[in-house]
Every structure is written in structure tokens, then in C-alpha cells.
Amino acid sequence: MRKEYHYTHRTGWLRAAVLGANDGLVSTASLVLGVASAHATRSSILLAGVAGLVAGAMAMAAGEYVSVSSQADTEQTDLALERTGLEVDEEAEHRELAEIYVQRGLNAELAKEVANQLMAHDALGAHARDELGINEILRARPLQAALASAASFIAGATMPLLTAVVASQTDLIPFVATASLAFLALLGALAARAGGARLIKGAVRVLFWGALAMALTASVGGLIGTPV
Template sequence: MTIERTVMTSHDEPHGGSTTRLNWLRAAVLGANDGIVSTAGVIVGVAGATTARAPILTAGIAALVAGALSMGVGEYVSVSTQRDTEKALLEKERRELAETPDEELSELTSIYAGKGLDADLAHQVAVQLTAHDALGAHAEVELQIDPDNLTSPWHAAGASALAFFVGALLPLLAVLISSPNWHVPVIGAAVIFALVLTGVISARLGGMGPGRQVARNVIGGTLAMAVTYGIGSLVGLAL
């Protein structure tokens, strides 16, 4: 058995690419779910106070824009911080490789020995990987970072904002197509349908049965709408 077949890297194209795509899909589904629930909660809350379409749509559009921007900014800050941390760790590893190469080689050998390779093979693997790409080899096994594939904060921010925006459109469309007295039932039905759909997709991406995920989505979303509708109704009576 050759060393190349013995050692599989976590950033090999088929596996790494599939994992990255799944992570993006999960993030998109969660972003859409947030857009659906939060925007529907605002709209239903206002609908509890008034049946007039104009204030309901105004509140819904404001919730959509504010939510999408908040998601985008939050994701940008989060991923930027993660990226800066990864860059600092890579720079530290690069410096250690330049200053203490023998110690780093010994460390890499120990890591592969700890994974089950015998001492001689672990040393041989460490030597060959160091000769090929020392920083990449150490970053992978020590830091779980691919130096050539750091997450872009701009991509993450754009994807999160877009996912939220798409999800938030659903309750707004429900307001547009329903009559004033039917706003809340139509929004509720549309949101429950969407939450079932995102629950099924989330479960499929996670490789599990959809029942529990769908139940969590529907119960959480329904509870949020019920609470905001109740508060809106009380405010409407008070005003």
C-alpha cells in the first residue's frame, strides 16, 4: 500500500468540495428560515393591531430590509473574525516552520503516529508531506485549516442576506394576495408550509428523518406568530 493511498487529506476535492457545498446549503436554509419567521412575526404582530394593508406592508418591508442587512453584517463580522484568527494561526505556523523545522517535523510525525500509523511510516509520511507542502500539511492536521480555501466574509455576508431576503418575501406575498380579514390565516398557512419545507430540507442535508426537524420548525414559528399577534392585538386595543 502506497503512502498516497494511506494518507487522505481533508481538503481532497471530492470530499472538501461536497462538505463546503453542504455547509453553504445549510446556511442558506437557516437564513431563509430566519427570514420567514422573523418577518412573519412582525407582519402578524401589526396585523393584530390593524387590518389595513399599508401599515402591514410597511412593517413587513422594514423587517425584510433590516433583517437582511443585519444578517449580512453579522455574518461578515463573524467570518472576518474567524478569517483573521485563521490567518494569525497560519502565520504562527509559518514562523515555527522557518525557525524550528526539526521540532515541527517531529510534531507532525507524532500526530500521524497517534492516528494509528507505525513510527517509521508516520515519519516517512511526515517527511514527504513536509517536502511537498509543509504549511499545508501542518495546517490540515493541527489547525483543521486549508490555507488555500479560507472562507470569504463577503461571500458569507451576501449568501446570508440573500437567503433571509428570499425567506422574508413569503409572508409579504401572503399579505399582497389576501384580503384584509384573511391576512393572518393566509400568512399562517404560508409560513407553516414553508417551515415544513425548510425542515425537510434541513433534515435531508443532515442525513436524518424529517419529523423532529419539521416539528421544531413549525412549533417555533407558530409560537412566534402567536405571541406577536397577541401583543399586536393588545396594542391595537390600547390605541
């Protein structure tokens, strides 16, 4: 039997990982370019970059954890309501589940039989999946999302920082900008591949927004660093 391979099971961690890496790369590269454009010393540039990496990673982890925890709380509340409903009036819950299957295209008799068998096997699981849309693949996992987000942010932020370390003071801005854009294009392509989308489309969309962010930040740094 041919086994199909789907990308849906990656949705939870892929979103957090792509968001974290993209934010880490763009924010740190923009910060480095902004400070460098203000004619700061190398040590000040690197200090700003490292501080941005630490603060950004913690902010991403905390934000992701709080956000996904809220989703998990909502899921648990809905599951508790379903559990109570099954205890108080199982027959009504059975009719509700059968009606869902009728709306999906089954005739009433078959829908009733499917509801019977699924509820006999796992009543709460059947309602969680088919009424609430909660399943193991898409279920909220706060800690996993927070760790993935922080780790990917650090990975993305490390790229422009390392470039700033090896580049000379005079070549730092073009080196960091070029390397960061190349990394962004690669990141977009890898994310698209992992999600089963077109590589070019994934690369172009992150490249555009990343280039815009870096250009604006560098302009601000140049303006502030210019003697008035």
C-alpha cells in the first residue's frame, strides 16, 4: 500500500521556527546595520547585536509561550465542556456528532452508525476532533513552540553577528547586508521546501521584507549619526 506523506504535521513547530529565524536574522542584521551606519565603533556594534540577540530570543520565547498557552487553555476549556456534556446527556452529544457527519455528506443512518462506533471507542476524542477541530497534530504545545522559537531566533541572529565579527570596519555594512540577504533567501527557500511550497515564492517574500527592514534601519542610523 502506498503511504502518502503530508506536511500538516509540521505546522506547529514550522511556524514557530520560521518566524523565530526570520525575526532573529532581520532584527539583528537591521540593528547591526543601524548602529554601524551611525558610525559606532566595532565593539559598540557587536555589543548592540549581542544584546539584541539575547533580548529578542527571550521575547520570542515568552511571547510564543504565552500565545500558545492561551490557545491550550481554550482547548482545555472546550474539552471540559464536552466532557461535562457527555456525562450529563450523552444521547444529545451523540445526535450532535451524527449531525456533523450528515453535514459532511453522510446519510442519516450511516452518520448515526459512525457516531455510535466512534463514541464507543473514544467519545471525547471524537468530539474533540470532529466538533472542536482539536487533534494531536495541531494541538497547542506551548513549551515546544517557545523553545523552537527561541532556538531559531538565536540561529538566525547568529548569522549577521558572525559576519560582523569577521568583516573589517570599512566593509562591515556591505558584508552584513549582502550576507544577511543571502541567508534570508536561503531561509525562505528552506521554509518553503519544508512546507511543500514553491522555493522561489518563499525566498522572494522574506527577502523583500527583510531588505526593507534593513534599509529603513540603516537610514535611521545614518540620519542620527550625521552631525547636525
